[in-house]
Amino acid sequence: MSHTRKYRIEGLSCAHCAAKVETKLNSLSGIEHARIDFAQGIFTLQTPSPLTPAFWGEVEHLVHTQEPSVSFKPLDTPVTPLQESPWKEHVVTPRFLLYVLGVFLFSGAFFTPAPFDFWLFLAAYGLIGGEIVAKAVRNLTKGHVFDENFLMSIATIGAFSIGEYPEGVAVMLFYRVGEFFQDLAVGRSRRSISTLMDIRPDTATLLLDGVTKSVSPQEVLIGSKILVRVGEKIPLDGVLLEGTSTLDTSALTGESLPRDVGKGDTVLSGSINQTGLLTLQTTTLFADSTVAKILDLVQNAGAKKAKTEQFITSFAKIYTPVVVGAAVLLALLPPLLLEGATFSEWFGRALVFLVVSCPCALVVSIPLSFFGGIGGASKRGILVKGGNFLEALKNVETIVFDKTGTLTEGVFRLQSLHPANGFDEASLLGTAAQAERHSTHPIARSIVQAFGADVGQEKGEVEELAGFGVKARFEGKEVLVGNYALLEKEGITASPQESEQSVVYVAVNGVYAGALCIADTLKRESIEAIQALKELGITRLVMLTGDREEVARVQAQKLGITEVYAGLLPHQKVEKLESLLGQGKVAFVGDGINDAPVLARADVGIAMGGVGSDAAIEASDVVIMDDNLGKIPIAIALARKTHRIVWQNIVFALGVKGVILVLGAFGIAGMWEAVFGDVGVALIAILNASRVLR
Numbered sequence: 001m002s003h004t005r006k007y008r009i010e011g012l013s014c015a016h017c018a019a020k021v022e023t024k025l026n027s028l029s030g031i032e033h034a035r036i037d038f039a040q041g042i043f044t045l046q047t048p049s050p051l052t053p054a055f056w057g058e059v060e061h062l063v064h065t066q067e068p069s070v071s072f073k074p075l076d077t078p079v080t081p082l083q084e085s086p087w088k089e090h091v092v093t094p095r096f097l098l099y100v101l102g103v104f105l106f107s108g109a110f111f112t113p114a115p116f117d118f119w120l121f122l123a124a125y126g127l128i129g130g131e132i133v134a135k136a137v138r139n140l141t142k143g144h145v146f147d148e149n150f151l152m153s154i155a156t157i158g159a160f161s162i163g164e165y166p167e168g169v170a171v172m173l174f175y176r177v178g179e180f181f182q183d184l185a186v187g188r189s190r191r192s193i194s195t196l197m198d199i200r201p202d203t204a205t206l207l208l209d210g211v212t213k214s215v216s217p218q219e220v221l222i223g224s225k226i227l228v229r230v231g232e233k234i235p236l237d238g239v240l241l242e243g244t245s246t247l248d249t250s251a252l253t254g255e256s257l258p259r260d261v262g263k264g265d266t267v268l269s270g271s272i273n274q275t276g277l278l279t280l281q282t283t284t285l286f287a288d289s290t291v292a293k294i295l296d297l298v299q300n301a302g303a304k305k306a307k308t309e310q311f312i313t314s315f316a317k318i319y320t321p322v323v324v325g326a327a328v329l330l331a332l333l334p335p336l337l338l339e340g341a342t343f344s345e346w347f348g349r350a351l352v353f354l355v356v357s358c359p360c361a362l363v364v365s366i367p368l369s370f371f372g373g374i375g376g377a378s379k380r381g382i383l384v385k386g387g388n389f390l391e392a393l394k395n396v397e398t399i400v401f402d403k404t405g406t407l408t409e410g411v412f413r414l415q416s417l418h419p420a421n422g423f424d425e426a427s428l429l430g431t432a433a434q435a436e437r438h439s440t441h442p443i444a445r446s447i448v449q450a451f452g453a454d455v456g457q458e459k460g461e462v463e464e465l466a467g468f469g470v471k472a473r474f475e476g477k478e479v480l481v482g483n484y485a486l487l488e489k490e491g492i493t494a495s496p497q498e499s500e501q502s503v504v505y506v507a508v509n510g511v512y513a514g515a516l517c518i519a520d521t522l523k524r525e526s527i528e529a530i531q532a533l534k535e536l537g538i539t540r541l542v543m544l545t546g547d548r549e550e551v552a553r554v555q556a557q558k559l560g561i562t563e564v565y566a567g568l569l570p571h572q573k574v575e576k577l578e579s580l581l582g583q584g585k586v587a588f589v590g591d592g593i594n595d596a597p598v599l600a601r602a603d604v605g606i607a608m609g610g611v612g613s614d615a616a617i618e619a620s621d622v623v624i625m626d627d628n629l630g631k632i633p634i635a636i637a638l639a640r641k642t643h644r645i646v647w648q649n650i651v652f653a654l655g656v657k658g659v660i661l662v663l664g665a666f667g668i669a670g671m672w673e674a675v676f677g678d679v680g681v682a683l684i685a686i687l688n689a690s691r692v693l694r
């Protein structure tokens, strides 16, 4: 058993520092897996045994040797969403006054006659960039050569060494200002992402012997009575004992439609109690509650990286050394080989390369974009389990739908009864209802409902035959209820019903007893959703069902789906899906109840109605919290938008950097342009990434 702990990590300066710390941690014995999600500011620690304070001290120490200003807050105690405010942290500090003094000296230096101006520039540089140089030296002793601080220090000290004092100070100044705005922008994105997920309840009001006590939701045991006041978040899943109210479930489903609840209803944590005082009995521990599951899922989404993200990470590892190498060659070769080329001239050009060699624009903005896409989706009630699935969604060419409960309501109504062999309508329905009493299949529920009366509690044996129906023994009878194939399989002759509805056949003690015609209706939004998908250019839409061909065809036609495979047994659905895999990404949309294997097999498994269904959440890659099919085109559109923004950033950042490198090599672009190519580009890329959230 491994133990996982999550922390909010604050004060990390950049994404590659995060990666470095992560690597160090993973080499520490006693750690199974450590992960730092820079975009979300979350640190996940997995250890083989429970974390002891002593070991945690070691972990903290290790992190601090790398990044001294980092702090942790455990995430498993309720924390308010990210509060860190870059303004407070970076601006209103004594340090800030030193920067101001630095800028003051810097401007003064321009009016000071040489050679005294040098000292003023140097003092300004010390005040503005001293910290960066110190960090660079410290990191250098740990072997981080291509560290951003190091590159900036070399570039600016280099500028000083060739007499370009104002440039040296200015580059450092702009670098710091740029970093500040970058922090601000990253912080802003993070905050808006974390408020999206602000469904974590802070407290639960425990009701013990008529006395109330406010406790943290983690402390509440299963079966406890809790009180939820108007305006409060429901802290744990439970059953209503008293009170009626309207719940706002928008944080869970993205749907602002309020839901009325009364005594006996199940309520999910994360919804907001809008109108009445409620008493409920909890049915889960906080760790297993709906809220905890959703948060866990979203927090872990960063672990499954999209291909583009992985590409950028490995690209950055090559890009920086190559550009730095080019800078060295640029400084050394021309003065040696070209007549009249001075070292200081080419050294100046090489410095431009050093500044531009920082990959942070991409390393920070790309994960942030993916995370923004995942956050934006979750705000709409769509949980995407990782950047890789968001990317796959964008590439989806075929969508395969399960019929019952996905395209249709999954609520059947009895249409007609066709008794045979001496049975009458009442005995046919009664027998079928008795046999279906324990089945949760939508067909079974509709039969029990149509029977209306209490089906009784007599013990008997029931066997569910997936894809066929049920076989039940009670009151000395053996009853079969299911499709035509079930009766055929059991060697019973029956007259097939001509019908465009679903038909359920009944046999008692090996004798055909008649058939029931039942019908399910399409979901209201199905037609529109299919239309929207076609408008997104997804033309291959497929329906899979265990139901009869005739029924499936009629419904598919209404929806505008032309490819239908009916009468499939559960394992045949998997086979059918497998035969569709290959060309383009294939998504499967199901309700996760009896199609988990198919969900798992698809490139992207999309489960509908995920709220409250563990099976769906487990087996799928994308969970639609309510059962609105209209969320699928929304998810795909969002995936495409994310992809667009990611590539805009890649092309923009590499393009600008490339141009500056070329111009720098020819001596046209100087330090000022180089700083824009680094921090300016990073800032613009981050701001662009934050558009995903809107």
Ligand SMILES: Nc1ncnc2c1ncn2[C@@H]1O[C@H](COP(=O)(O)OP(=O)(O)OP(=O)(O)O)[C@@H](O)[C@H]1O
Pocket: 402, 403, 404, 405, 436, 439, 441, 443, 444, 465, 466, 467, 468, 469, 470, 481, 482, 483, 502, 503, 504, 544, 545, 546, 547, 548, 568, 569, 570, 594
């Ligand atoms: N409990 C049951 N009572 C009666 N018939 C059943 C039952 N379970 C399954 N069947 C029969 O088996 C068929 C296939 O069932 P299965 O559960 O595989 O598919 P489904 O969920 O009903 O439909 P879909 O594949 O569209 O989701 C049903 O159409 C029905 O005819």
Ligand SMILES: [Zn+2]
Pocket: 148, 358, 359, 360, 361, 678, 679, 682
């Ligand atoms: Zn940088």
